[in-house]
Amino acid sequence: MKHPSFDPFLPLSKEVQEHLRHCSSCQAMWQMHQLLRAAPPVPPPADFLERFEKRLIREKRAPQAPRLWPLLLLGLVLLLIVAAGNAVAPRPIWVRVIPGFMMLLMDWGRYLLASLHTAFILLEFLARHIPPLFGLSLLSGGLLVFGMWCLSVRYAVQFAWSHMR
Secondary structure, three states, X not given: OOOOOOOOOOOOOHHHHHHHHHOHHXXXXXXXXXXXXXXXXXXXXXXXXXXXXXXXHHHOOOOOOOOOHXXXXXXXXXXXXXXXXXXXXXXXXXXXXXXXXXXXXXXHHHHHHHXXXXXXXXXXXXXXXXXXXXXXXXXXXXXXXXXXXXXXXXXXXXXXXXXXX
């Protein structure tokens, strides 16, 4: 037998009423639906809200401190580069090149941090005001610019390293 579809929250059509008169399984489901719909709602326990709020406070995580190990690792790598350079070629060129190179890296680092800060502010603004697909396009363009910046750092380091030898 074909069972017609219906919405139990809307008035029943004549077709559905006719079907309910003849189908015992649908009658049983309809009676169960009517019983559940007529049952009074079960109130939550009296202390439910208090327990829920306490659990939320307990599970709330404290903000994590920024991780310093990437910066420490970068400093160690730069220190090793300087130390290795002095061991291999103790020439007066190091006195002129390393401070300039370090200043260049510091300028790039400041530029990167300022760019990331600006990007986060921009992304937060854009997430509220533009459609998601356009936002993804802007994000991919930003990643492209970041990739180009990384390549420029790589080639600058190679250039500086080749001129230090």
